[in-house]
Amino acid sequence: MADEKRLMKGNEAMGEAAVRAGCDAYFGYPITPQNELTAYMAKHMLDHKRVFIQAESEVSAINMVYGAAATGARSMTSSSSPGISLKQEGISYACGADVPIVVINVARSGPGLGGISPAQGDYFQSTRGGGHGDYFHIVLAPKSVQEAADLTFEAFDLADEWRMPAMVLADGMIGQMMEGVVLPQPKDPATRVAKPWASGNRPAGRPVNHVDSTHLVPEEFEQANIARYKRYDEMKKTLVRYEEQHVEDADLILAAYGTSARVCLGAMQMARKLGLKVGLFRPITLWPFPEKRLGELAGKRFLTVEMSMGQMVEDVRLHTRGKSEVSFYGRCGGMIPTEEDVLAEIRRILKK
Amino acid sequence: MELIYGHPKSLKPIQTKYCPGCGHGVIHRLITEVIDELGMQQKSVILNPVGCSIWASIYFDFDSVQVPHGRTPAGATGVKRMLPDHLVICYQGDGDLAAIGTAEAVHAANRGEKFTTIFVNNAIYGMTGGQMAPTTLVGQKATTAPYGRDPVEAGMGYPIRVLEMFATLEGTRYLARGAVNNAANTRKTKQYIKKAFEAQLRGEGSTMVEILSQCPTNWAMDPVESVEWVESDMIPFYKLGEIKDELQGSAVKEAAK
Ligand SMILES: Cc1ncc(C[n+]2csc(CCOP(=O)(O)OP(=O)(O)O)c2C)c(N)n1
Ligand code: SF4
Ligand SMILES: [Mg+2]
Numbered sequence: 370m371a372d373e374k375r376l377m378k379g380n381e382a383m384g385e386a387a388v389r390a391g392c393d394a395y396f397g398y399p400i401t402p403q404n405e406l407t408a409y410m411a412k413h414m415l416d417h418k419r420v421f422i423q424a425e426s427e428v429s430a431i432n433m434v435y436g437a438a439a440t441g442a443r444s445m446t447s448s449s450s451p452g453i454s455l456k457q458e459g460i461s462y463a464c465g466a467d468v469p470i471v472v473i474n475v476a477r478s479g480p481g482l483g484g485i486s487p488a489q490g491d492y493f494q495s496t497r498g499g500g501h502g503d504y505f506h507i508v509l510a511p512k513s514v515q516e517a518a519d520l521t522f523e524a525f526d527l528a529d530e531w532r533m534p535a536m537v538l539a540d541g542m543i544g545q546m547m548e549g550v551v552l553p554q555p556k557d558p559a560t561r562v563a564k565p566w567a568s569g570n571r572p573a574g575r576p577v578n579h580v581d582s583t584h585l586v587p588e589e590f591e592q593a594n595i596a597r598y599k600r601y602d603e604m605k606k607t608l609v610r611y612e613e614q615h616v617e618d619a620d621l622i623l624a625a626y627g628t629s630a631r632v633c634l635g636a637m638q639m640a641r642k643l644g645l646k647v648g649l650f651r652p653i654t655l656w657p658f659p660e661k662r663l664g665e666l667a668g669k670r671f672l673t674v675e676m677s678m679g680q681m682v683e684d685v686r687l688h689t690r691g692k693s694e695v696s697f698y699g700r701c702g703g704m705i706p707t708e709e710d711v712l713a714e715i716r717r718i719l720k721k
Numbered sequence: 722m723e724l725i726y727g728h729p730k731s732l733k734p735i736q737t738k739y740c741p742g743c744g745h746g747v748i749h750r751l752i753t754e755v756i757d758e759l760g761m762q763q764k765s766v767i768l769n770p771v772g773c774s775i776w777a778s779i780y781f782d783f784d785s786v787q788v789p790h791g792r793t794p795a796g797a798t799g800v801k802r803m804l805p806d807h808l809v810i811c812y813q814g815d816g817d818l819a820a821i822g823t824a825e826a827v828h829a830a831n832r833g834e835k836f837t838t839i840f841v842n843n844a845i846y847g848m849t850g851g852q853m854a855p856t857t858l859v860g861q862k863a864t865t866a867p868y869g870r871d872p873v874e875a876g877m878g879y880p881i882r883v884l885e886m887f888a889t890l891e892g893t894r895y896l897a898r899g900a901v902n903n904a905a906n907t908r909k910t911k912q913y914i915k916k917a918f919e920a921q922l923r924g925e926g927s928t929m930v931e932i933l934s935q936c937p938t939n940w941a942m943d944p945v946e947s948v949e950w951v952e953s954d955m956i957p958f959y960k961l962g963e964i965k966d967e968l969q970g971s972a973v974k975e976a977a978k
Contacts, residue, residue: 394802420802424795425828432792432825436768436799439786444799458789466787568784569804571763579778581787 372552379514379543382550383447383473384409386518389555390525392471393442394420396433400452401485402541403475407447427452431459431472438463438470439580441567443525447473449541450491451482453499460534461500465582467566467597469528473521473537475544478703486703487541487628492680495538496656503594505601507535507608508655510626514548520653522553529562531604538655540676542628542705601657610653611662615641619648621719622666624685624695625674626652629706633674636711647715655681663688671695672718674711676704729753731762733782742944744934745774747901748841749781751911752810755918756783765808768797768836772814773847773936791822794829794838801836808918809836816846819855819881826883830927833892837917838929840883843936844955851939855881858954863939884931884964894926896965900933902951906961913963920968933959 377385384406387395395414397407407423414421420437424430430446437444448456453474463470474495478488491499498504507527511517517539524535568578584590612630614637616622623633630651640647650666652659667689673682673696682697689695698714700706728734732753737746756765762783769777771790778785788796797811811829818826818840826838845863846852853863853870858880860869872879884896895917899910910932917928933955937947 394799396799422798422802422832425824428792429795429825429828432788432795433799433802435788436786436796437803438799439796440766440800440803442803444803459792462789568766568786568800569764569807571784573763577778577782577784579785579787581778581785583775583778583787 372554374549374551376547377514377550378405378547379517379539379545380405380475381409382514382518382552383521383537383539384413385552386521387445387471387525388413388417389553390522391443391556391558391561392419392445392525394434394437394444396422396424396430396437396444396446398424398427398430398448398452400449402477402487402544403447403449403473406473406475406544427455428458431456434470435459435463435468438468439466439567440569441564443529445471445473447475449475449477450479453491453494457494457500460506461498461502461504462582463534464498464504464506465502466580467532468580469532470534471521471524471528471537472534473539476538476540478701484703485541487676487705488701488703489540489627489629489676490678490680490701491538492655492675492677495536496658504597505656506533507531508538509535510538510653510655511543512627512631512651514543514546515550517543518550518552522556525556526562527608529564531600538627540628605657605660608654609657609659609661611659612649612651612653614649615646616648616650616666616669618646619669620646621670621672621715622648622650623674623711624650624671624681626655626681629674629676632706632708633711635708636715639708639712640715645715645719645721658684658688660684660688664690667692669693670718672714673697674706675699676706677701729757731756731765731782733780735779737780738776739773740938742935742937742947743773744843744901744932744936745841747907748839748932748934751907751914752839753781755911755915756808758915759808759918759922761808764806765810766800766804767810767812768793768800770813770817771848772817774812774814774841775848791817791820792825793817793822794825794834797836798829798832798834801834805835805924808921811836811838813838813840814847815840815842815844815854815856819883827887827890830887830929831890831892833894833926835921835924835926837921839914840929840931841934842883842931842959843934844880845936845939847936847939853877856883858958880958882959884929887929888965892927893929893965894967895920895928895963897963898931898933898959898961900951900956900961902933902935902948909961916968920970923970925968925970931959
């Protein structure tokens, strides 16, 4: 039986979705604007007799996540931008050792301590492998509380399936706002992906398992990286997700993700009422990025809207391969563009 | 004929990469002997640190998880919380435990995490080539203390006695310091390890065995000089013995006496 719609804060909805996905262990450290998520996990993980630890730092929390996940458990952490910077060490190790973990970033404004208001300045960090070395990981960008819950739930499966970290890149707006949400049904543990590579519970006859990112022989390491990149290619074929509205007849396509895509949807509807042929392209997987679809749309005019000084716009330019004129409109420092702001920009570009 | 002494099953029969006279190899042997004695080969996980002892995957015939430099206790926390019936070993060097990973070590101990830390104190950074460690003795030379560790003029700080510091934390139950510079100390150290492992399997709280260990290479000594230096210089500063023993098991034994 499906759950009824409930009114929930984004942070709490993501927490409940993680509990229902079968998260076995949560490790976190307080930071605004995601504190309700950690508090939610404290209560509900302990109520379910699962593991919850308030760590001494984000550095420690992510390595606890890594340790727990190395035993095959479903393990996660959540934080916000400055804390996510500290987690990059552990994320790089998890990528290097092919350990599935879930990381939620309820992003705020930066650089530095910045502010606690919503922002999208962590796009580069999230989609380029924010730590050291050659790697990428899954990045999912929700635009609503419902999608935040759904993507958090799914992140556990995707991480397990592809043996890598899955990050949910939300922002302070999505974390803090309340909306109606229908939560996913609890995951049946029997349907989890098997993890024969995990450490612990070694049956007689199984060779030892070493969960390890160390590679001191260059020839072997190169081969391991090449194999990992083959997996990335596979993901680019099968995992890409995006939403489109009216792109086919559009004279101008708004490209945006998360909160700014929501604003763009409103602006698009206002523009359509004025008779302007405006569409919307919203990547849901920021990595793998919908590069192929953008290539198909190359030639159309784009306006990328972000809550940053312009980060995803570089990917839009890259994958339209110089065939599109790509403009940018952004607010930053915790400012959120309004539908009217975006409409004004649309009219300026279309000279209407 | 009964075999009474042989190569531990949990230790692979291969030559180590350690320098002649290094303590790490002896310590690996002690750990694996105890694992075999406890019959825990299939249910042990070692967290091997970034440092000279990074090679767990080559030496040990039981599972392992390798973590970033200093995060060993955080990783061990994650492993032990998920595998409470396993023997979880958090193996750390002095740089790993007492410099870059101080926060992780202190807080894991304070939470009373139920794994055992094997803390290898060789008073130097072995792997990176002989830099000053938090445990380097005053006056001891290192590549980054070319005139010897000078706490006052050069502001290099003092050597840290980790166990004495950790003894103040309520989460710690058993803290012992041994050495592997001679047969008697090595045997004693094995007893400490066994006591700590047994306490862990009873779920008693944080346990740590610090082991003074030779690094002849970076001390610029031959192996014989290095075992003598442990005796003449390290042991007077880092006193051997059980620094803290609040194990239930021990209390029962005391009462029976
Ligand atoms: C984040 C990070 N910083 C620095 C290093 C370089 N590094 C590798 S081992 C090591 C010190 C190891 O010394 P110790 O922990 O005492 O172990 P030993 O080799 O002496 O057994 C350092 C600084 C690293 N690998 N990672
Ligand atoms: S450098 Fe020192 S610690 Fe490292 S293997 Fe050689 S003797 Fe052992
Ligand atoms: Mg050392």
